[in-house]
Amino acid sequence: MTWVIGRAGPFGHAVGLSDIRVTLQNGKEVDCLQKIYNIAPGLALGFAGSVKIGFEVVEQISASLNSKPNVRWNPVYIAEWLLIGTRELFNTFPKKFRDGGCELILLSAHPKDNDGAAPWARCYVYRFQAPEFKPLLANSAEIVSIGSGEKKAKYIKVLQSLENDFGMFKLEIGMKGGSALGLMVSVTSAIKKMPTKGISTHLHVCIVGRDETKLGKNDITGQERPKDNFIMPEVATNMEELRELLSHYGMSKSAIEQARC
Secondary structure (H helix, E strand, O other): OOEEEEEEOOOOEEEEEEEOEEEOOOOOEEEOEOOEEEEEOOEEEEEEEEHHHHHHHHHHHHHHHHOOOOOOOOHHHHHHHHHHHHHHHHOOOOHHHHOOOEEEEEEEEEEEEEOOOOOOEEEEEEEEEOOOOOOEEOOOOOEEEEEHHHHOHHHHHHHHHHHOOHHHHHHHHHOOOHHHHHHHHHHHHHHHHOOOOOOOOOEEEEEEEOOOEEEEEOOEOOOOOHHHOEOOOOOEOOHHHHHHHHHHHOOOHHHHHOOEO
């Protein structure tokens, strides 16, 4: 199970949040997985469902886009291209992996187009779901999600309230990317107050802009009492790292590869 959240703008960047929990074949849950990645300038991709398929999708798309390092991709084109390529890739996997499903969220900032008369990049957030992977474009400033959190009514209410919380976006005035950090703090607080099976309190925050993409964590350090620190454990960014992190649980390679998020 997992929860990956995305929002297109405002202020010239798309924002993504993702937890780090993975569910093993025996039902055990472990916080050890990065689910959102910078795949090219102005583009980031998050996944939910089969971990093996998710990693493969990220690797294949990133390799293809970065084979042309000087190209700045139009996210509208990428959304249509991703539909075809991911659908074909998904269908190459055996049924036992396809049964884990696959959902994707694409965060992007247009390399040239601005958001109306504003000087900021126009941003897009698309969602995709197996087996068709038809792109679903989020409305401007709409907060959307994929994974198990999408079905949790209590979290949906939190996201809906944040969509209208303009006070949070005043943080942008004091610091570029401040609104993204405000969203992260709000969601972290909501998850801690209302813990749900399958969703971790540890989050990655991804800020996608025209010029750069930043990936951070909701860690809390430097507290007077060490026990008050909140630090993300080591996370896997590919199947090899995941097998190494989970090897001490006594599970076979095959069982680990069928992990879901």
